[in-house]
Amino acid sequence: MAETQLLVPNVSPPARADQPELVGELTTLNLGPTHPATHGVFQNILQMDGEKIVSTEQTIGYIHRAFEKIAERRPYYQITTLTDRMNYCSSPINNLGWHLTMEKFLQVEVPKRAQYIRVIMMELARISDHLICNGILGVDTGAFTGFLYLFEKREEIYEIYEEVCGARLTTNMGRLGGMERDLSPVAIQKLRDFIKSFPPVMREFELLFNRNRIFMDRVIDVGGISAERALNYGFTGPNLRAAGVDYDLRVMNPYSSYEDFDFIIPVGQSGDTYDRFMVRNAEIWESLKIIEQALENLPIGPYYADAPEYYLPPKEDVYTSMEALIYHFKIVMGEIDAPIGEIYNAVEGGNGELGFYMISDGGRTPYRLHFRRPCFIYYQAFPEMVKDHTLSDAIVIMSSMNVIAGELDS
Amino acid sequence: MLTNQEVAEELLREFGEEVYGFEEPFGMLTLTTTREQIIPMLKFLFDHKKFKANFLTDLTGVHYPDTPGLEYAVVYHLHSLIHNFRLRIKVFLAEGDERIPTATSVYESANWMERETYDFFGIQFEGHPNLIRILNIEEMDYFPMRRQYPLEDTTREDKTDALFGR
Numbered sequence: 001m002a003e004t005q006l007l008v009p010n011v012s013p014p015a016r017a018d019q020p021e022l023v024g025e026l027t028t029l030n031l032g033p034t035h036p037a038t039h040g041v042f043q044n045i046l047q048m049d050g051e052k053i054v055s056t057e058q059t060i061g062y063i064h065r066a067f068e069k070i071a072e073r074r075p076y077y078q079i080t081t082l083t084d085r086m087n088y089c090s091s092p093i094n095n096l097g098w099h100l101t102m103e104k105f106l107q108v109e110v111p112k113r114a115q116y117i118r119v120i121m122m123e124l125a126r127i128s129d130h131l132i133c134n135g136i137l138g139v140d141t142g143a144f145t146g147f148l149y150l151f152e153k154r155e156e157i158y159e160i161y162e163e164v165c166g167a168r169l170t171t172n173m174g175r176l177g178g179m180e181r182d183l184s185p186v187a188i189q190k191l192r193d194f195i196k197s198f199p200p201v202m203r204e205f206e207l208l209f210n211r212n213r214i215f216m217d218r219v220i221d222v223g224g225i226s227a228e229r230a231l232n233y234g235f236t237g238p239n240l241r242a243a244g245v246d247y248d249l250r251v252m253n254p255y256s257s258y259e260d261f262d263f264i265i266p267v268g269q270s271g272d273t274y275d276r277f278m279v280r281n282a283e284i285w286e287s288l289k290i291i292e293q294a295l296e297n298l299p300i301g302p303y304y305a306d307a308p309e310y311y312l313p314p315k316e317d318v319y320t321s322m323e324a325l326i327y328h329f330k331i332v333m334g335e336i337d338a339p340i341g342e343i344y345n346a347v348e349g350g351n352g353e354l355g356f357y358m359i360s361d362g363g364r365t366p367y368r369l370h371f372r373r374p375c376f377i378y379y380q381a382f383p384e385m386v387k388d389h390t391l392s393d394a395i396v397i398m399s400s401m402n403v404i405a406g407e408l409d410s
Numbered sequence: 411m412l413t414n415q416e417v418a419e420e421l422l423r424e425f426g427e428e429v430y431g432f433e434e435p436f437g438m439l440t441l442t443t444t445r446e447q448i449i450p451m452l453k454f455l456f457d458h459k460k461f462k463a464n465f466l467t468d469l470t471g472v473h474y475p476d477t478p479g480l481e482y483a484v485v486y487h488l489h490s491l492i493h494n495f496r497l498r499i500k501v502f503l504a505e506g507d508e509r510i511p512t513a514t515s516v517y518e519s520a521n522w523m524e525r526e527t528y529d530f531f532g533i534q535f536e537g538h539p540n541l542i543r544i545l546n547i548e549e550m551d552y553f554p555m556r557r558q559y560p561l562e563d564t565t566r567e568d569k570t571d572a573l574f575g576r
Contacts (some may be wrong), residue, residue, distance in 0.1 A: 061545035068530070069554060073561045104436065231465055231491070234519030245491070252494050343436050344468070344487055344498065355468055357487070370470040372487075380522050409545055 040405025056383035075334025084170035090125035090350035097347035114178035129350030163187040177311035178304025223397030224272035234377040237352025243271030249348040469523035471531035530555035
């Protein structure tokens with residue numbers, strides 16, 4: 001073998017004294033408010049030591065719209081449109097959660113059929129919420145394909161919404177006392193098509209991700225949180241279940257006939273990004289199971305309660321019957337007074353416990369309405385979860401927490 | 411399964427006259443306590459061998475301008491996940507003296523909820539690590555959820571209640 005001779009560098013390194021002195025300086029990095037990976041407007045100011053995150057300061061409130069203040073001036077039925085705009089990835093859950101709260105408060109008994117239709121819509125919303133979260137998590141790790149597959153199916157869910165309530169994103173679905181209209185044959189057909197065509201796509205998505213070496217390396221042991229810390233931080237929903245706590249309101253305090261359905265609550269172990277992803281995937285399958293059961297056993301009967309004081313009468317009656325005309329006028333003008341009292345009612349939203357705390361002083365509007373937004377509460381844990389991780393880990397952690405800016409800021 | 415009666419009796423035994431105003435709206439145990447006792451009470455319920463009310467569901471404020479001496483309420487919703495038992499604790503504060511100790515020593519989740527309550531009602535949570543506005547801009551010089559700030563322009567005449575027969 002020929003002897004190799006190293007070339008003598010023709011530039012000698014600068015003398016020690018000329019070199020800049022190395023100092024342990026932290027870098028400040030703005031993640032947001034308009035960073036593509038935040039998927040919403042909120043800011044994280046990261047202090048980085050090289051690749052490592054040392055501390056995080058969060059700024060939120062960029063899209064605060066004062067819903068709680070507005071709600072104090074609005075008749076009860078007009079508050080539904082405010083709830084749409086909180087978690088806009090699963091508006092029907094917000095809408096129906098609000099109706100369920102008011103129905104409990106006014107003691108309106110909703111017929112079985114309406115309850116089942118609501119379950120179907122809420123579970124569709126949960127599927128679409130989880131599809132977005134998991135699809136985007138893929139995108140944030142660099143895998144675009146799964147996201148595109150899923151979004152085709154999400155579009156079908158939105159078409160079902162459109163068939164049921166006429167809107168896609170801000171759905172304003174349901175009315176106090178039931179649904180605004182019955183499930184049309186077209187809607188039922190679309191639901192059946194969805195139940196049939198969705199599983200292959202979902203299975204393909206899972207094949208792409210669940211045991212994918214690259215994906216697993218990227219998300220396992222990233223942003224783990226213990227069950228104890230998660231509870232202390234007020235986690236609920238899939239993020240809490242990923243940490244190993246089987247708390248689900250649909251089982252613990254069944255509402256809207258959830259007790260009729262057979263489904264399981266998937267639970268993770270380590271509360272890391274992979275567990276959050278897997279819990280959401282498993283929940284999608286469970287939701288699909290619930291929709292199937294509800295559609296199969298859809299009871300026959302009215303789709304709204306016999307509560308003329310709160311539920312708008314059919315339009316034909318308004319033109320022909322005096323009583324219907326009076327109720328119509330009173331409801332539309334918001335002249336229905338609620339009794340005095342206070343109530344806290346919660347439903348299992350896409351992100352966790354979505355609570356409504358309402359105080360009525362007997363007027364036409366709430367005296368005080370407070371929304372317990374799951375995102376707002378658990379997003380506080382973000383600095384602790386990303387500490388000592390790299391920036392790219394912070395992105396997937398944020399993505400897997402499913403922080404929705406509308407819900408964060410109310 | 412915990413009953414409201416059981417929890418109420420235990421709290422009465424521990425806190426005596428400092429806990430009062432028991433109610434049960436829609437089955438949820440509701441009680442009132444004082445500013446001095448709220449943190450010991452949260453800790454007591456948190457550490458209690460049986461109740462284990464270790465989850466702070468919600469913390470918010472209410473403004474009642476028409477009740478002198480009790481203008482502000484801070485409302486805590488606690489949840490014992492093991493027993494699936496919820497309770498609501500209220501603390502009333504007087505105008506001009508709206509101070510209350512922070513619950514962040516018991517619950518991390520209280521941090522932002524207290525900031526939000528401060529932001530909207532101006533309630534001072536003493537000992538809070540970072541009590542600054544959270545949803546509104548920092549330059550704001552009033553607390554918007556107080557009842558004296560009406561949502562709509564009060565000088566408008568086309569929206570008076572008389573026109574709507576109220």
